[in-house]
Amino acid sequence: MLPRERVIQVIKHKRPDRLPIYGWVRANLSEQIAAAFGSVEDFEDKYEFDMHHAFGGPGSYAAEDLQRLRAERGGPVDPPGLLSLDLTDPNDLSDYQPIVDQLKHHKEQRGRFVYVQTPGIFECLNGPFGIENHLMYLALYEKELHEVYRRQAEWNRQFAMNCLDLGADMVHVSDDWGAQAGLLFSPKVWWELMFPYHKVTCDAVKRRGAFVSVHSDGNVMSVLDGLVQLGYDVVHPYQESAGMDYGVYLDKYRDAFVIMGGLDVQTTIGFGKLDVLQAEIDRVMRLFADGGLLYCTTHFVQEHCSMEELRVAFDHIHRTAREGSPE
Template sequence: MKINCSLFELAFCRFLIYNRKNEAYGDNFTIAPVLKRSNMTARERCLQVFEGKTVDRLPNFNIIMGFSAAYCGKTYRQYVSDHRVLCECDLRCAEDFRLDILSAISDPMREAESFGAEVLLPEDGVPYSPAPLIADLSQIRRLKAAAPENSPRTLDRLKSVEYFKTIGKDYCIGGWVEGAFAECCDLRGIDRFLMDIALEEPDFIHEFLEKTCEQAIRFALLQIQAGADIIGIGDAAASLISPAMFEEFAFPYQKRIVEAVHRAGARTKLHICGNTSAVLPQMIETGSDILDLDWMVDIGSAKRLLQDKTTILCGNYDPVAVLLQGSPEKIARKVNECADAVGSYYLSSAGCEVPRDTPAENLLAVADALAARTPNA
């Protein structure tokens, strides 16, 4: 699938982003110089880590969605509804804060719209559905999704990936899909779906999960065709269930998505917000190349659990207490603690998304701390 962007479109959008007054941070904010010129491109750095090789510095894999929009003076509605805005904002942040991945993640409701859910886009809030699409479980039998390339917001993400490939060739490019479990929560409502898996016939629930899993795989494969190196799999709601329920209702579908992505030649990053300590063995068993760990998880213990596996860990300093509220000195200390606890096969990041109102100097402190560790493995 080819999505064409003109050179004029690329240049004009960059002009608008870079020359608009920075409403969130002001015109007086300046980026400090890089401590030391890097020897590798961001893409080269990531590929080296994936193979367990030495790098000039650890990759910075922070997720920046709301921060990115605010930093570039854009509303979140603009960011989630126009791939050019998302891409240009993220590229600017990658350049200013020395990030190593350009990721098409923005919100969890893109696939929901492709299934037919009503999705509202607040001016400066996260997209949401005002009412569950699946009000009654009998509707599951009739549930069908539009092809991702034919649904406006999934198409917009495909355009994001290809646009990134055009303007950010030196970066690792990340696509994103909702995990099957999380997507069922999006379509049914999280409270109702959690009750469903506790009270309803498992076969009925698995039919629902099959449909959301199939759509995730279709969407992932199209993003890989558009140029994604990594597919993030967001399954946050899966941290709310017991290990036994996780084993039955989340793990098999995560594993299927991972395997489909691998067959297509890309890597995966399994992202489950919250305390996933009790389900780490299953997360590892999915075969995902990268595991995002939230700040509640002991990342050193997770590394020991891996034993000789080359699974890459990503995380996991506290995005609020450390990144949003901490001093640059505290941030540097926590960045180093996480890196030291893991060693090789590691990507630096907060446990989850960078909060929108994080001071720019705090995110820059992450980059400085990573640069000060060079060289690293």
């Protein structure tokens, strides 16, 4: 079974020949990995990663436009101000060349399942606004934010369609709403201001017969039913260390979506406790031996993780995915 086929098998709620594996290792550890393994690509090949998380494409607002607006206003950008700016052209295909290159390397040459990061609604607009201001604007500028979000959603939809045209297997929507114990804002705000604009991209991807996933750190238990209604196939990271209970998933949601995650960067990898690390890998892999999980880090492995620990982790993951976890 090719890596891509293995991942699709899991997303379709079927039992794979083995658990698919992946890890977000590049962002903080590329130099260290290159010194220890030759390159990040060599690391990915050594551990036979089944997936790839592709980045690239245009930003939705030009940096110089935002800089000029801040200078003109003498302070932060607010929703009325942002509405005075045009979004960039999502159809400038020259901006997608990094995605094309990654698809060639990972999908065509390695047979991996490739998902492409695309903007959500809240997280991407923290750039223009600043997160503290954005949270305040949810209360002060509801009407204007509906229009800001509507424009962003249409832009996101076209971005996603372009990624699918290039050959991406899944559109991965990144939109952090979660804090350690719950949402950053009320579920009511989520349903009124996030749900309708996520639906624009989700519906378009589904019409194409493609897969769509969502990333939100933290605890998003209160809106899992909304993610199901939106049609998300995959939820990352379903963060157990923020109170996201695997038991609830297995009892209620296992037929609705699959989890991408399982190796927690907040509590498990990067702390030098190798026995705990291996025990946690075994526990999670055993729990999802019949499917429902794309085994992956919950976020980028942090730079305090030693190469020795990274090697121990992925040696164990690679072996356990093939041989099974001890009872």
